[in-house]
Amino acid sequence: MPVKFQQMPDSDGYFGEYGGQIIPPELKAIMDEINEAYEQVSKTEAFQKELRDLYADYVGRPSPIFFARRLTELQGGARIFLKREDLNHTGAHKINHCLGEALLAKHMGKTKVLAETGAGQHGVALATACALIGIECEIHMGEIDIKKEHPNVTKMKILGCKLVPVTRGTKTLKDAVDSAFDEYLRDPVNFFYAIGSVVGPHPFPKMVRDFQSIVGIEARQQFLAKEGCLPDYLTACVGGGSNAIGLFTAFLNDEAVKIIGVEAAGKGLDTPDHAATLTLGSKGALHGFECYNLQDKEGLPLPVYSIASGLDYPGVGPQHCYLKDIERVRYESVDDKECLDAFMKLSRLEGIIPALESAHAVAYAMKLAKELPEEKTILVNLSGRGDKDADFVAEYLSL
Structure with a gap:
């Protein structure tokens, strides 16, 4: 069962x-x-x-699912789809x-x-x-x-x-x-x-x-209508974990759907400058609940870092911790360089400027697509748009 x-x-x-x-x-x-x-x-x-x-009338739901054709062609392999939460009123989930x-x-x-x-x-x-x-x-x-x-x-x-x-x-x-x-x-x-x-x-x-589960409920119905089947893979960025759990929840009992959460590797997992809580953290208490967190020997939260401000949190949602332990969801990480590469490629190939947080999930999907055959599909939760990050990225990359 x-x-x-x-x-x-x-x-x-x-x-x-x-x-x-x-x-x-x-x-x-x-x-x-x-x-x-x-x-x-x-x-x-x-x-x-x-x-x-x-x-419906204020946020503009349902948000659409978009096939990223040019990004898929560049990467080769599996087809990449985006759940467009960036199109919501206020620009995110x-x-x-x-x-x-x-x-x-x-x-x-x-x-x-x-x-x-x-x-x-x-x-x-x-x-x-x-x-x-x-x-x-x-x-x-x-x-x-x-x-x-x-x-x-x-x-x-x-x-x-x-x-x-x-x-x-x-x-x-x-x-x-x-x-x-x-x-x-x-x-x-x-x-x-x-x-x-x-x-x-x-x-x-x-x-x-519960409030975020609308993302996955919509996505499941939309993907079935569009493709006649469920996606083979889901991926979403994970800081605290709200956009990810919003997408994942509707698919958790679909055992054939592989689910991947993507954390911030920052400047590298071999440095202190990351926010890979589920990858390198340990169980402890933080902000009133038990979760995996990045902590020192005394159990105090460590400083964390990500180029994406929404991901630099030393803990993570408790359901994500449970899903990791039972191996229903796999958690990976993407560093700043990979994130910025995905940010620019999605912008210039599809005309979609993603939030830096969301670009972590796009970056992982790009890597994954290359490893999979063309008949496979990946659905990315594009959790937010990059208006807020555009000036920062332009300065960072000297555009």
């Missing part, structure tokens, strides 16, 4: 031995309240209809769960929604959702990422959110999470922390996965 992945996590928020609520008792009560509200509200026809209507979280926060009577952001896509999507729903929004972002992702910073300010620069630690995503969580703890009764990935204490890995 296949594992019924949709029944996970268990009632304590665990995917196997990963997840849970590694938090103080008073905060556990708040998380349990959010879980109860989510389970009650999200199952109602009124909530589902409102979200469906917003996905993040809007899928941000709308759900903002709707839930409003239903619960919260006065402010808080979040962290790395590449800025989650920040823009949440600021957008909060403007639409009519609730105050505050985004914490590392100082380094603010300089690197200036276009998204401008968008967040225009959308009316309060942007808090984070100057502690490495001044990147992990520190933005710490900062946002500190603010949340000031008033967890009235504030809602809209976590930007399938990480954090239960119920957030479950909630974000």
